[in-house]
Amino acid sequence: MLEFTYQLAISLFAFLIKFLAPFNAKIKLGVEGRKGLLEKLEHSFAALAGNRPVAWFHAASLGEFEQGRPVIEAYRNRYPDHFILITFFSPSGYEIRKDYKVADYICYLPVDTRANARRFIRIVQPRIAFFIKYEFWFNYLRELEKTGTSIVSFSAIFSKNQSFFGPFGGFFQKMLRRYSHIFVQNQESVRLLTEIGISEISMAGDTRFDRVKTIASQARELPEIASFRNQAFCIVAGSVWDADMQVLIPALNALKGKFKAIIAPHEIKREEIEGWRAKLGGTSILYSEMTDGQPESFDYLIIDNIGMLSSLYRYGDAAFIGGSFGAGLHNVLEAATFGLPVVFGNKSYHRFQEAADLIQEGGAFVVRDSNEVKQIVSSWIQDSEKRLEAGKISRNYVLSKIGATERIMRKVEELMG
Template identity: 50%
Template sequence: MAKVLYNLSIYLYQWVIGLVSPFNKKAKNWIDGRQNIFEHIESALHKAQSEQPTPLAVAWFHCASLGEFEQGRPVIEAFKKEYPNFKIFLTFFSPSGYEVRKNYAEADFIFYLPSDTPANANRFVQLVNPKIAFFVKYEFWYNYLHTLHQKGIPAVSFSAIFRPNQIFFKSYGQFNRDILHFFSHIFVQNTLSESLLRSIGVTQISIGGDTRFDRVKQIADAKKDIPIAEKFKAGQKILIIGSCWHQDFTVLYPFINRFGHDLKVIIAPHEIHRDEIAKWQQQLQHSSVLYSEALNGKDPSQAQVLIIDNIGMLSSLYQYAEFAWIGGAYGKGLHNTLEAATFGLPIFFGNKVYTKFQEALDLIAIEGAMAIDNTNDFEKYFMPLFQQDKLREDKSKRIIAFVEQNLGSTQQVINYIKTLGINPPTQSPQSL
């Protein structure tokens, strides 16, 4: 009965998405991206096969969205380096992942994942015929995993994290527990996840940490110089507000207005809305400059606030700052704290939606981050760090050590794959 209800829920979800798609861009992308998808997949595979003499060897990576892709990326790239004869088949569930990364150069095929119906799962696995499949963090699709399991195709979950309140650990969660047994191996982020899984009889597990640490280290090592940010800094300390939402700015702008001219501030909005940015500028009592204005010749060093009105440079901007506020925790959820942590920045964020992010809890535990309730709360914790360089530097060293201690998750996954004896076929397609 649970399986029947699960499949009905998948069909119902498709129906609801289709119903709202004329009025919702994300839903429309979700529907449009899956139109004739099997024909598109078959065509892409056929073209790739026609260009090589041996059968395709495919490794399938599935990510729900953009955040999971960033966790999966270091494993994708390490796998490609270790197994250069494999083709990478990358799927996304959400438009927010697919639409941003549909041109990712390290994947040979990039598609939306067809809905997890029994027919779709069977057709997809038969068509793609992966030698191995990877699911990042939270992806537990019954029909896909069941089909892989039946066909003897290894399925690996990595950077997974589990909590006691999840359905797997409820008395009525047997169907969901069954899904976990379809994995060949599950790499979990922490000891709590390991203990929870062992308590329900899931034993093909090990603690593998979070591959995002490897990813943010890659990003930090590849950081780009941003001359405008360098000129804006002009030898002063910088607070960077990364992935800022209006709720974050509402807490921070009274503090910025009170502070005076000893601190410079970079604001990088999560989304670029010109009207909202204009309103923020009106609320600021200090001079501000848009990044686009600085590109066109306006001197950024004369402003106290630099507003980044583009997407894509935040990870490199952290190198110019001494402090970071990471947005989202007053709303849908905290954004990426690890990119700032890689540079050793003391981190602040809202105190509403952050507890499901293990890295945030870990940073708080080492006193590298602080969850903030309101403007006065922020000032209370920020000012000692601003005024006492030794205090800030000690905290920075602690944060960098935390990041370095958590590197290496990607290699653990690769080491496990080597034990499976995964190799591409050597015969020509015609001779098979």
């Protein structure tokens, strides 16, 4: 009965996204990107892949891709002659990483209907398939199992409120039993899976720690950002949404003149950004407006492009992480790896293990409103030793967690024979 319900829901989903596409730009990108995809693959994939073994990596979106990137690149180094296919579910991943050079082919994942899954697996014929973090697709997993493909999930994390552990968990547990191996982030996930009889599991940790270590080592020097900062105390507000800025702006205004801020929106919306600038009490400049003039004379620099954030943190003294007052907390590790203390809102951090860990250890701080943002930033400005100690905790936390990629690759080598 549950399988019938799943198949019906997937078919309804496929219909709905086509119906909604004209009214939503993001959905439209996904629908257009999938149009004719299987036909295109049927005509070209075999010739592209040749006789090379195919390794298929699937990521829901950009965040999961970045989480999986260390494993993708380690796989490429270990098996340089294999064909790497990457699929995305969301346009926010595909559109930004569709030209990623490590992969041989990148496309959307067709919706998980029986027919799509059967056809896609028949065309691609992967030797090994990787699903990053939360991706569990019933029909794809069943078709992969039928073909004897090794199936790996990594950086997965489980909690007792997930469907796998509920009253109808039997159906969802079928998906887990199809994996050749599941690499999880924490001991709680090991316990939950063990209790339902899943044995092919290992606690490898989170590959994002390996990724942010690499990011830190490869961070670009940005002389224009250094010029803007000009020795002043600087806070980087990373991946912020409007809900974050409504809390952050009053705190920034209350401390005007005591520091500078680099503001990197999660999405570039011109009207929204202009609205923020109108509310900010100090002077602001867009990154696209910077010239060789006097960027140091401005209080706020707003980044109106995508892709710079990971290199911006090196110019900060502290970081405010966006998404925490609404959409969902974004990556705190990119800031922590540069030795920055981090602050974020109290509404959406609870399901992020690293956020909870950093709070407990003293590298991260939770705020409820603008007044608390003002208090914590003011304390960092006034007490540099306190700030530096919190930043040291953040950096050491990241360094203590690296190594998941190596543990995963050892198992992959076993599965590949």
